[in-house]
């Protein structure tokens with residue numbers, strides 16, 4: 675059976691259903707009927723929603739179908755821009771769908787994490803952050819390019835150092851065994867299977883009582899470059915940064931595995947957040 679081009683009007687309708695009721699199955703079913711392999715489209719659009727680039731609240735609140743389609747198109751254009759593709763009316767072509775696979779899903783809709791960053795500004799925040807890394811993640815072997823391996827905890831330590839030492843932040847971190855002692859929980863869980871979303875940072879709501887969570891997808895075939903890039907990005911959220919509007923940085927929404935460490939721009943933003951400069 676010939677594959678049909680995804681229809682944006684239908685997609686917008688399905689997204690609204692997803693928001694209001696039964697979850698991703700609703701969307702998948704719509705595409706299945708059309709013999710379109712929807713998993714990458716759905717995953718990509720859900721990533722957009724999670725990253726705050728596509729507002730389902732806005733979608734659901736718009737009565738006119740045309741306006742809904744317009745919002746979906748704008749979101750798809752975001753992917754195309756980040757992916758360095760031609761921005762052509764938000765059409766979900768093959769390249770765009772493939773670009774969506776490396777589009778991150780991060781919960782960073784809160785503007786910044788004041789509970790943490792208050793510390794650097796001499797406010798009532800935290801000067802020390804206690805991290806608890808789930809044991810099965812902490813000891814997970816992450817293959818290195820040289821054919822050896824490092825533990826995930828070691829790589830996470832490097833990611834933290836890149837921000838703290840690189841940005842000269844007034845912050846001390848410590849790993850703790852008891853999760854109830856931790857400000858930040860770092861875990862691996864099933865997020866969405868191999869590919870697509872690799873990690874998510876939950877930076878919580880207001881107040882310093884809440885534990886922050888950094889999640890890695892346990893299904894990924896991690897290597898050091900990918901894990902370090904993902905960990906540095908997610909910890910960037912934990913430490914207060916939102917996405918960088920543009921490619922080529924650790925905090926870019928679009929994952930670029932050639933970026934290994936925070937760029938000068940990333941560090942400058944972090945220092946602004948922490949009041950270092």
Ligand SMILES: [Zn+2]
Pocket residue numbers: 778779780781782907911917927
């Ligand atoms: Zn992110």
